[in-house]
Amino acid sequence: RESKARTTLLQSIPDDHDADFHYMDDAWDIWNAVKTRFVGNVESKKMRKSMLKQEFLEFRIGEAKGLHKGYDRMQKILSQLNQLKAKPDAEDINLKFLRALPSSWSHVALTLKFKGGLELLSFDDLYYKLKTLKVNVKGYTTFPQANLDQAILHLTGNAIEKGAAKIYNLITGADTEEASTADDAGEFALMGVTSE
Structure with a gap:
């Protein structure tokens, strides 16, 4: 034997x-x-944990990769960190994923960041929310079951103020009049954190 x-x-x-x-x-x-x-021994596990944390910190989703592949890559990193008992908390994971999204997602990511409550969402819930959200700012319509990879965020000229106000209203449920008073994107972003 x-x-x-x-x-x-x-x-x-x-x-x-x-x-x-x-x-x-x-x-x-x-x-x-x-x-x-x-x-691995204790030393190699420390090295692996350090490398995975670095990979988490440097995580980015390329424009060509798309939301789904980015989600899969992040899940793999999180699974490995979890095995080493080093998984970050939900808010850090969600913020990292939103920051890693390509620039074409910046309006949606910015709005979700300033809306708050990311610490209450699991990573899977955030992904589902992103996947099902589709905003056509030009037409002011939403299609809740559409894939966010195909979201249209075309804002030109005067449509920027109205579009930003509409996105703010759709996601936060706030008053469109209040949101339309923002003069630029920076002011719009700050509206999500003011207490007025």
Whole structure:
């Protein structure tokens, strides 16, 4: 039985590492050495955790990648961080994902950031909200089941003020008159954090 366990373990080791374990006679010794080498010791886990945190901090979604692929990549990072017991809190995850969105999403991301409540949303809820939101600012319509990847955010000339007010109104439920008093995008962004 010991011989069978040893043989099975040695066959499962990649060829380029076979020589490192072949001299061991005991299956239990081989198993412990394999765990240390491939699963990692405390030091390698710290290094892996550090690398994953860095990957999380530098996370970006390219224009060509799209929302779904970005979501999948973020989920993979979060899953690995969770295994190492280093998963960030919900608000940090949501803010990071909104900041990582391509520039074409900036109006939607800005509005969601300033609306607040991101700490109450799970990452999956945020993704669903982004996926189902579609705003056509020119026509002032929403299509709740449409894919956000196809959202139209064309704002030109005088439509910028009206469009920003409409987005603010649609997402926050605030008064359109109040939102339309913003002179520029910076003022519009600040409206989400004022207490008036």
